[in-house]
Amino acid sequence: MPAENLLRSPVEFLANPLDIVVAYKAAENLHIDVVALYHTHPDGDAAPSQMDLEGMRLWPLPWIIASRSSVRAWVLSSGLPEEVTLEVV
Secondary structure (H helix, E strand, O other): OOOOEOOOOOOOOOEOHHHHHHHHHHHHHOOOOOOOEEEEEOOOOOOOOHHHHHHHHHOOOOEEEEEOOOEEEEEEEOOEEEEEOOOOO
């Protein structure tokens, strides 16, 4: 589900917390689990930024980041980003 960028910036993103709550409520109503968060880095690498790391502390799910050249998934492990394997089925 999309989230509003509170920063209104082309290079930084801060998801509106209300959009996150709405997404969780929608998943709950549909009886599905939220298993990851995703976003893009259209002009950068598919690795977590410092702002992403802060978000990963708040929402400890896998974070999928897509760039122009790759799609990668990350989790925090002992406070550090650790890449996890994405499996497409």
